[in-house]
Amino acid sequence: MHKDxxxxxYTEKEIEEIVSRVAxxxxxxxxxxxxxxxxxxxxxxxxxxxxxxxxxxxxRLDFIAASSYGKSTQSxxxxxxxxxxxxxxxxxxxxxxxxxxxxxxxxxxxxEYLSGFSALSVKLCALFDKPDRRKKPITADYSGxxxxxxxxxxxxxxxxxxxxxxxxxxxxxxxxxx
Ligand code: PRP
Numbered sequence: 001m002h003k004d005x006x007x008x009x010y011t012e013k014e015i016e017e018i019v020s021r022v023a024x025x026x027x028x029x030x031x032x033x034x035x036x037x038x039x040x041x042x043x044x045x046x047x048x049x050x051x052x053x054x055x056x057x058x059x060r061l062d063f064i065a066a067s068s069y070g071k072s073t074q075s076x077x078x079x080x081x082x083x084x085x086x087x088x089x090x091x092x093x094x095x096x097x098x099x100x101x102x103x104x105x106x107x108x109x110x111x112e113y114l115s116g117f118s119a120l121s122v123k124l125c126a127l128f129d130k131p132d133r134r135k136k137p138i139t140a141d142y143s144g145x146x147x148x149x150x151x152x153x154x155x156x157x158x159x160x161x162x163x164x165x166x167x168x169x170x171x172x173x174x175x176x177x178x
Contacts, residue, residue, distance in 0.1 A: 005170035012167045015155055018144040022125060023054035025142055030057045036087050036094045040110060041065040043099035046156040047127045051097060062087045068106050079109035090118040099156045101126040104136035151177060
């Protein structure tokens with residue numbers, strides 16, 4: 001385990017099982033459809049890559065990036081798109097893939113933004129959900145695990161751009177970010 005972690009919350013194997021469960025539901029719901037999977041950079045990168053490989057529906061992959069946190073541990077609510085998608089999503093089913101749904105500021109903004117291009121549907125898939133922290137009325141159509149308000153890193157999730165490459169998800173020691 002990384003020295004900056006208090007404990008491991010989800011092992012690689014547990015994450016794999018969660019991703020498989022989510023993929024199974026998506027495969028069932030979108031059977032026979034074509035899907036545009038939108039990865040919200042950077043946190044979602046590991047989940048997106050693993051989920052995409054478990055999907056049996058026809059997919060196009062695209063990427064979007066938004067910033068609202070910076071170095072802070074709190075969402076500022078002031079969301080900006082820093083990298084846009086390149087696919088034409090009009091008339092397509094879109095599934096936004098996120099690592100974590102927290103205050104909902106980022107996802108509300110991205111969902112509303114992507115809903116402005118005449119897509120057939122725009123849905124949201126989040127690996128982790130912290131419903132207690134929600135500030136915007138948004139729910140994930142597909143969510144892997146509901147978690148308590150812990151500062152988690154790894155498997156794409158960062159603190160100050162570190163720990164994204166850890167293959168598991170762990171709880172960061174408070175002295176690292178306080
Ligand atoms: C994180 C995460 C979500 C967002 C969730 O991204 O990946 O996009 O915060 O928080 P919210 O529900 O409170 O908006 P971050 O802005 O840290 O960028 P990153 O994906 O590059 O780490």
